[in-house]
Amino acid sequence: MPTPFATYLVTGGAGFIGTNFIRHTLALRPQWRIICLDALTYAGNAANLDDLPARFPERYRFVHGSILDTKLLLKILTQEDIAGVIHFAAESHVDRSIHKPQTFIATNVNGTCQLLQVCQAVWEQNGKPDDFRFLHVSTDEVYGALGDTGYFTEQSAYAPNSPYSASKAASDHFVRAWHHTYGFPAVVTNCSNNYGPYQFPEKLIPLMIMNIQEKRALPVYGDGANIRDWLYVIDHCEALLTVLEKGAPGETYLIGGGAEKRNIEIVHLLCDLLDRLLARSGSRDLIRFVTDRPGHDYRYAIDAAKIHQQLGWQPRHRFEDAIEATVQWYLGHMDWVETIRSGEYRQWIETNYNLRDSK
Ligand code: NAD
Ligand code: TYD
Numbered sequence: 001m002p003t004p005f006a007t008y009l010v011t012g013g014a015g016f017i018g019t020n021f022i023r024h025t026l027a028l029r030p031q032w033r034i035i036c037l038d039a040l041t042y043a044g045n046a047a048n049l050d051d052l053p054a055r056f057p058e059r060y061r062f063v064h065g066s067i068l069d070t071k072l073l074l075k076i077l078t079q080e081d082i083a084g085v086i087h088f089a090a091e092s093h094v095d096r097s098i099h100k101p102q103t104f105i106a107t108n109v110n111g112t113c114q115l116l117q118v119c120q121a122v123w124e125q126n127g128k129p130d131d132f133r134f135l136h137v138s139t140d141e142v143y144g145a146l147g148d149t150g151y152f153t154e155q156s157a158y159a160p161n162s163p164y165s166a167s168k169a170a171s172d173h174f175v176r177a178w179h180h181t182y183g184f185p186a187v188v189t190n191c192s193n194n195y196g197p198y199q200f201p202e203k204l205i206p207l208m209i210m211n212i213q214e215k216r217a218l219p220v221y222g223d224g225a226n227i228r229d230w231l232y233v234i235d236h237c238e239a240l241l242t243v244l245e246k247g248a249p250g251e252t253y254l255i256g257g258g259a260e261k262r263n264i265e266i267v268h269l270l271c272d273l274l275d276r277l278l279a280r281s282g283s284r285d286l287i288r289f290v291t292d293r294p295g296h297d298y299r300y301a302i303d304a305a306k307i308h309q310q311l312g313w314q315p316r317h318r319f320e321d322a323i324e325a326t327v328q329w330y331l332g333h334m335d336w337v338e339t340i341r342s343g344e345y346r347q348w349i350e351t352n353y354n355l356r357d358s359k
Helices: 018-030 070-079 094-099 104-125 163-182 206-215 233-246 261-275 306-309 319-332 334-340 343-354
Strands: 006-011 032-038 060-065 082-087 133-139 184-191 192-194 218-221 227-232 253-256 258-263 287-290
Touching: 006 018, 018 032, 018 070, 018 233, 032 070, 032 104, 060 218, 070 104, 082 104, 082 233, 082 334, 094 163, 104 133, 104 163, 133 163, 133 233, 163 184, 184 233, 192 233, 192 319, 206 218, 206 261, 206 319, 218 261, 227 233, 227 261, 233 253, 253 306, 258 261, 261 287, 261 319, 319 334
Parallel strands: 006 032, 006 082, 032 060, 082 133, 133 184, 184 253, 192 227, 218 287
Antiparallel strands: 227 258
């Protein structure tokens, strides 16, 4: 029997952005059915999505598996009538890519290529439906680092500096090639730094929230002057839906928050916010300036004029409100944080921070 739903495959859906995307989309798009394919690496957490099979029995299915498993990909794509693929699955942390680049090459480059090959083959078998979309979720880090002025645009030259950004840049190029060579209806988005619920506490914002809460040292790389453009994850999810529904195949869209902050500003803000919410003082005294990240990109900033003018998207959340909501979420989900802190997490914290001297 034909299903009344359009089925989308979401890779890496048990990670930070994927979890937010699935939860937001199931709530907002009653005609969508989602199959989440996730290998459940250290960054993926099946519990993020645990309540969904009961809440959406007809509209949600979880498959534990890897984008490196061609047979499994082929099985899912031939058994299900897939209307589109949203590709989040990746290794995503710059510091880890510096310690161990191999997994970034395997997942981000080879994994994306395998996914492209299988999706293209099935899309061709199905008679190349016009409305099929492959949305490749990528990062602004592929464009390298900016100085104090200027913005990345869709015309900026690729200049990735870290093993992470190099692997994402390579995957972007393969997606582009699949569109150019085979006419495969793929779209690429390059987004700035996200923050919000469910982010793994290896990244700046959740790491600092957890450490402040526990009165542990706050490791700021270098002098803390590096700048990132922060976007609330729900705004990113809405941008991705906009690109899926209105974006043109073969196009790239840059997504940014227009909220540039130096790292030290973020850390100060989180210290003051947690001091207020927890009725304490002195969190700023926990700040430690530590050895810088090798090859640390100075500044990322996005000119999001194209997605705004052509597709009508712009961020809805103010940084000040969304960062407070994020802190409240972590404080209200300490059980989630505890489950995340496996032996692997503790090992990573030792590897990354024991090597860094306090300055
Ligand atoms: P994340 O590390 O939190 O999650 C990645 C997910 O991918 C995890 O659930 C993991 O289990 C899964 N995964 C890893 N290897 C897999 C494989 N071989 N097969 C199937 N699943 C696999 O990452 P995130 O922050 O949610 O980022 C998602 C995507 O968005 C990534 O592609 C990242 O490059 C991109 N992105 C992230 C940001 C950001 O600020 N977090 C910004 C721009 C773009
Ligand atoms: P991160 O969250 O790892 O994202 P990305 O490297 O992809 O931008 O880091 C954000 C910024 O915070 C980056 O400039 C590095 C810095 N940083 C610290 O100063 N201390 C830390 O412990 C971490 C994890 C990051």
